Structure formats: structure tokens, C-alpha cells
Amino acid sequence: MxxxxxxxxxxxxxxxxxxxxxxxxxxxxxxxxxxxxxxxxxxxxxxxxxxxxxxxxxxxxxLPAEKHDHLVRWTLWSQGRAVMSHSTALEVHDLGIANPAEIHLTVPPGFRQRDPAVVVHRADLAPEEMEEREGFRVTTPIRAIAESAAEGTDQDAIDSAVVELLDRGAATKGQLLRAAQRVGPRAELAVERAFHAERA
Incomplete structure (x- = not known):
């Protein structure tokens, strides 16, 4: 036996x-x-x-469902290449008021699969820009804010995410600004606006 x-x-x-x-x-x-x-x-x-x-x-x-169980399915769909990102990552990190209607994934540039249920972004992510969760990976809070800002996520959502992350002591303004600068001027502007909103 x-x-x-x-x-x-x-x-x-x-x-x-x-x-x-x-x-x-x-x-x-x-x-x-x-x-x-x-x-x-x-x-x-x-x-x-x-x-x-x-x-x-x-x-x-x-069994009672965990809040993010469904994200594992998209990791398997992508054969382990997808990372939950953008406003989906903000929601995973419970940052701000982001409430995405669609699931955002970041995949390597050569990835070709598509599904109408997900928004696919292509980028090479560094290991330090990702975190492991049970059954899926997610971009870090700093990266999630920067990429969401670059994508044009509503400024109120960026403001609230930045304020909450700073309040938690999980990042500095310098770290957030550098991450935003790496993804482009649109992200940098949105993050700077969020700093002004924090002081208001």
C-alpha cells in the first residue's frame, strides 16, 4: 500500500x-x-x-471565502506570471478608497493571453516591487500607488491611499515620489498632489 x-x-x-x-x-x-x-x-x-x-x-x-480567494484563479490562468497590480493591489493592501470594478494584472511584456474579466498591464517588475500572498503575488503598496497614479486612477483614490500609507508609517514621501518618478510624469504629478491633499 x-x-x-x-x-x-x-x-x-x-x-x-x-x-x-x-x-x-x-x-x-x-x-x-x-x-x-x-x-x-x-x-x-x-x-x-x-x-x-x-x-x-x-x-x-x-468553506467561508477569504476576501481575495478569486485572485488565485488569475495567477493559475497566467501560469504563475501575473502579479496583482494597480487599483487591485491598492484594494488588497486595503489602501484608500479604491474599489476596482475590474481585476488589474501586471505580466511580462511577452505575455499574450487575454480575458475580458481582467485588465492586463505589461511590465518587468523587480523582485522588491512584489509581495507574496497565499496563492498570488501583489505589487507593493508603494508600487501600487505609483502605477495606479500613472494609469490615471481617480485622484481621490490616490490621495486617500497616500495618506493612509504615510499614516501607517509604511513609507516615506521620498520613497513614494521616487517610485512615481520611475513610472512617469503623470504618476509624479498625482503623488505630489496627494502630498498637498495630506497637508490640507
């Missing part, structure tokens, strides 16, 4: 548990599930099909 950790379900569960219960067909195949077995588990309701090639263990669907 094989050890528990060698069984396909145990292998897949161990991986999916770090991804809020989500997994790809390729990950299931690597864990030991043939495509026929995968079809069987979806048909039986053991796995919930989320999208083409992406499923989730039913047990996680039945």
Missing part, C-alpha cells in the same frame, strides 16, 4: 491547499490524475470547474 503522501489526492491537495483550493489540469496530471480521472471528479462534483483548465476542490467552495 502506498503512503498517504504518495497518493494522487494527497499530492494534489497539498499543492491546492497553498492555492486556496485551486489547481490546474496540468497540476492534477502531475499529481497522478489522468484527464479521464479529472473528468470523472468534475462530473461527480468532487472538483468544481472554474474555467478552462482550472478547478477547485469542492471542500474549499463550501
Amino acid at each position: 502506498r503512503l498517504r503522501d504518495e497518493e494522487p489526492r494527497a499530492r494534489l491537495w497539498s499543492l491546492a491547499a497553498r492555492q486556496r483550493g485551486y489547481f490546474t489540469a496540468a497540476q492534477a496530471l502531475e499529481a497522478g490524475y489522468t484527464y479521464q480521472a479529472q473528468h470523472h471528479h468534475v462530473g461527480r462534483g468532487n472538483w468544481i470547474r472554474i474555467d478552462r483548465g482550472i478547478c477547485r476542490f469542492r471542500e474549499f467552495v463550501d
Whole structure:
């Protein structure tokens, strides 16, 4: 008899548990599930099909949802290349009044996939511009403010994010301004305006 950790379900569960219960067909195949077995588990309701090639263990669907569970799905969709960014990152960091209607992702310049549910931005991010969360990556608060400002996010949202980040003591004005300067003059102007709003 094989050890528990060698069984396909145990292998897949161990991986999916770090991804809020989500997994790809390729990950299931690597864990030991043939495509026929995968079809069987979806048909039986053991796995919930989320999208083409992406499923989730039913047990996680039945559990109380974490606020950002759905972001893991887009990490898997992008084969691990996407980083949650812009106003989506502001929302993840609970900064300001940003309430994005769409999910913003930053991907490497060569990325070609598209989906109407997401806004795709292309950029090479440095490791220090990203943070790891459970099952997904997100741009840092400083980067999230700068890229949102560059994208033209409403000034009130930038103002509130800047004020909250400074109030937390999580960044300095100099750090915010340098990050904004790196992404362009539009971001720099918006961040400078936010500094004036903070003093008002």
C-alpha cells in the first residue's frame, strides 16, 4: 500500500491547499490524475470547474471565502506570471478608497493571453516591487500607488491611499515620489498632489 503522501489526492491537495483550493489540469496530471480521472471528479462534483483548465476542490467552495480567494484563479490562468497590480493591489493592501470594478494584472511584456474579466498591464517588475500572498503575488503598496497614479486612477483614490500609507508609517514621501518618478510624469504629478491633499 502506498503512503498517504504518495497518493494522487494527497499530492494534489497539498499543492491546492497553498492555492486556496485551486489547481490546474496540468497540476492534477502531475499529481497522478489522468484527464479521464479529472473528468470523472468534475462530473461527480468532487472538483468544481472554474474555467478552462482550472478547478477547485469542492471542500474549499463550501468553506467561508477569504476576501481575495478569486485572485488565485488569475495567477493559475497566467501560469504563475501575473502579479496583482494597480487599483487591485491598492484594494488588497486595503489602501484608500479604491474599489476596482475590474481585476488589474501586471505580466511580462511577452505575455499574450487575454480575458475580458481582467485588465492586463505589461511590465518587468523587480523582485522588491512584489509581495507574496497565499496563492498570488501583489505589487507593493508603494508600487501600487505609483502605477495606479500613472494609469490615471481617480485622484481621490490616490490621495486617500497616500495618506493612509504615510499614516501607517509604511513609507516615506521620498520613497513614494521616487517610485512615481520611475513610472512617469503623470504618476509624479498625482503623488505630489496627494502630498498637498495630506497637508490640507
